Amino acid sequence: xxxxxxxGPRLVKPSETLSLVCTVSGASITSTNYFWGWIRQSPEKGxxxxxxxxxTGTTYYNPSLKSRVTMSVDTSTNxxxxxxxxxxxxxxxxxxxxxxxxxxxAFVDHWGQGxxxxxxx
Amino acid sequence: NFMLTQPHxxxxxxxxxxSISCTRSSGxxxxxxxxxxxxxxxxxxxxxxxxxxxxxxxxxxxxxxxIDSSSNSASLxxxxxxxxxxxxxxxxxxxxxxxxxxxxxxxxxxx
Numbered sequence: 101x102x103x104x105x106x107x108g109p110r111l112v113k114p115s116e117t118l119s120l121v122c123t124v125s126g127a128s129i130t131s132t133n134y135f136w137g138w139i140r141q142s143p144e145k146g147x148x149x150x151x152x153x154x155x156t157g158t159t160y161y162n163p164s165l166k167s168r169v170t171m172s173v174d175t176s177t178n179x180x181x182x183x184x185x186x187x188x189x190x191x192x193x194x195x196x197x198x199x200x201x202x203x204x205x206a207f208v209d210h211w212g213q214g215x216x217x218x219x220x221x
Numbered sequence: 222n223f224m225l226t227q228p229h230x231x232x233x234x235x236x237x238x239x240s241i242s243c244t245r246s247s248g249x250x251x252x253x254x255x256x257x258x259x260x261x262x263x264x265x266x267x268x269x270x271x272x273x274x275x276x277x278x279x280x281x282x283x284x285x286x287x288i289d290s291s292s293n294s295a296s297l298x299x300x301x302x303x304x305x306x307x308x309x310x311x312x313x314x315x316x317x318x319x320x321x322x323x324x325x326x327x328x329x330x331x332x
Contacts (some may be wrong), residue, residue: 147258147266147311147323160319196265205319207256209277211265 102126104197104212112191112219118184122197122212129178130155133203136180138171141214142193150195152205153180160205187219223247225312225324232330233302241327243312244294253314255295257286260326261308269310270297299329307331 108120120138127134137152151161153171161169170183184191194216198208224246233239243255257270268277270286273295283303288295295314299306312324 146325147313149321163320202271206254206315207268207271207313209268209271211267214265 102199102201102210104199104210106195106197106212106215108215108217110215110217112187112217113221114188114219115186118182118187118191118217118219120182120195120197120215120217122180122182124178124180124199127201129173129180130175131201133201135200135203135205136173137198137200137208138182139196139198139208139211140193141196144190145193148193150182150184152200189219191217192219193217222316222320223322225314225322227310227312227324227327229325230328230330232332233299234332235302235304237302238298238300239302239329240299241297241310241312241329242292242294243296243324244292245314248316249290250288250293250295250314251290253316255286255288256313257284257295257297258311258313259308260311261305266311302331304331 103125105123112118135152138150141147151171153159168185173180194214196214197212199210200208226244254272258266259269260266269280269284273288274286283300285298309326311326315321
């Protein structure tokens, strides 16, 4: 069974870069039917998809965040990662890594447990 | 882009049936699939309906999804309500450029 686990700093200073890693177990990150993604949730904005990546490195980013987002895949560690630059308090949220196992960009069917990230000096 | 509007809250008694609506503000609800996610207190979301009416394995058939073009809305129906169904429910769809839209969420209370 596919499991996803987020890790990374829980406190980030304004203007710095938020970095998170998602460790995948139960499936290979190079499986051709999986897309890997990040979704965040805050009381102010609700649920918001940040972006999606395929194991080949092909990405799709939320247009509203595109200028600040970088996602990557590490096939040697079966992990994928998120970097969000120039963060502000508005980026404070619970960040979830997620996956779609149907080869679809339209939804996710697996979620990590989420990690709270706070942007504060 | 369009918006998805959900009622803030709904309630029902154990054993009864409730429905949660998700109304698309512009464009046809049938144009792009609708998904539903359940989020219990303190937990991450789980996917309970995808592609309008499909259930992932392990999701009970008490949960069903549908779309209604006349009202331009999607609905999640939960029959045989259980106390464990008490949660927040979110609908989600996307536009033709693959930008996702989430509804604001509906809090289900099982009385």
